[in-house]
Amino acid sequence: MGRPNKGQLPDAPGPAIILARPQLGENIGMVARAMLNCGLGDLRLVAPRDGWPNPKAERAASGADSVLAAARVFDTVAEAAADLERLLATTARDRDLVQRVLSPRRAAADLRSWAEAGQSCGVLFGAERNGLKNDELMLADALLTFPLNPAFSSLNLSQAVLLVAYEWSQAGIETPDERLVVNISKPATKTELDEFLARLEGELDAAGFFRVPEKRATMARNIRALFARAAPTAQEVSTLHGVVSELIGKRKRGKA
Amino acid sequence: MGRPNKGQLPDAPGPAIILARPQLGENIGMVARAMLNCGLGDLRLVAPRDGWPNPKAERAASGADSVLAAARVFDTVAEAAADLERLLATTARDRDLVQRVLSPRRAAADLRSWAEAGQSCGVLFGAERNGLKNDELMLADALLTFPLNPAFSSLNLSQAVLLVAYEWSQAGIETPDERLVVNISKPATKTELDEFLARLEGELDAAGFFRVPEKRATMARNIRALFARAAPTAQEVSTLHGVVSELIGKRKRGKA
Helix, strand or coil, X not given: CCCCCCCCCCCCCCCEEEEECCCCHHHHHHHHHHHHHCCCCCEEEECCCCCCCCHHHHHHCCCCHHHHHHCEEECCHHHHCCCCCEEEEECCCCCCCCCCEECHHXXXXXXXXXXXXXXXXXEEECECCCECCHHHHCCCCEEECCCCCCCCCCCCHHHHXXXXXXXXXXXXXXXXXXXXXXXXXXXXXXXXXXXXXXXXXXHHHHHCCCCCHHXXXXXXXXXXXHHHHHCCEHHHHHHHHHHHHHHHHHHHHHHC | CCCCCCCCCCCCCCCEEEEECCXXXXXXXXXXXXXXXXXXXXXXXXXXXXXXCCHHHHHHCCCCHHHHHHCEEECCHHHHCCCCCEEEEECCCCCCCCEEEECHHXXXXXXXXXXXXXXXXXXXXXECCCECCHHHHCCCCEEECCCCCCCCCCCXXXXXXXXXXXXXXXXXXXXXXXXXXXXXCCECCHHHHHHHXXXXXXXHHHHCCCCCHHXXXXXXXXXHHHHHHHCCEHHHHHHHHHHHHHHHHHHHHHHC
């Protein structure tokens, strides 16, 4: 997905991401990368199995070095979360706890509203194999589960962090869901498009394309719908004129 | 995130995930895992660098063996997408193409409505370093970009697939707000559209349309983008063939 670019820590770090007893350096590195992809910068590690720093994490971070360099290491989850006012804990399965359970999207909305109220927030992720202990879950204000394929719900650690970080980032931006990249040219006006379509119909009439008179209107309408759906730019309408000119122009030259 | 559980292929495979020239087996394995997490089962590999099957992919799949076992290998993107009626292509940056650009969320909504209309769909992902070639992007009905941290937008391949697959799965939980009305005719397959475009280019070549050789590739690409954006039905492609035939046929008759 393109060449890694140098990534600085974001101005506002966003919710803390806390990894409890992570095992694989590769996963820690990919977590850092996913965080920075989504504008998060506060990584906290609880008793990483292979110590810290970890060269495998650095390789897997693919340029998110700033997040790794700023990461802090703690002995327990309680210490890692000590300064936070709001904590969500991720869990793969329902527990024997009477607790709110949020989807990532709903969790992101809650995190946004807490952050806007000036509260410090974090999300806690268990180790690759064993997840979180019950007394760690008890520290959380609510649980977060991923509504995925019930027959195969085991998410990679960095994938779980990405989904939470992604939903956080989407909840905060107003990117239009769809846009048309128009680098070169303005959209054609309706007049420009209509002139082209009228010309095309005229040429097709002249060529005997509309053999069945009763079907002429329907066929012409279908051709118009096709080009209208493409929403051509002014430049493209000009190109289309050129296409038609060449196709018939060669005929005229052939004739002459 | 809990112990991997044995994952069977989902009953409905969902949109195809096409990886163009993937390099790392680990990424292919993590793609398979992310797909099955989100209920997708149709993985297509275009010229995987290290051959296929790949033991590293199997290790990284963490139980998503069913997806790897069902994966199909192709030589080119065009072959991998040949049977699809709708194709989205992911890209990390804007291109000089006039093309719809969708967020993952909007893309998921479109994929859902296409699938509900019985259309075969796929999403195309470029290689880790180099992304997709322009002529591969041209096969797509629309582009998909990830609205992430502009200072660090390079997503790991499996993370990119996860975000698309996750949005697809989330979009299925609720009824879509909007459906695409598809009457009478099925969308053209990529092969049908490509055959038409190749024919049109051939006729334009013969007519001397591409006067400036250096501009030929760009001009041909722009024409392709225009027709791809219109997402013609099979019936419309047939009409377009008729239009071209008449325009040049008249020339040929004129000549005779």
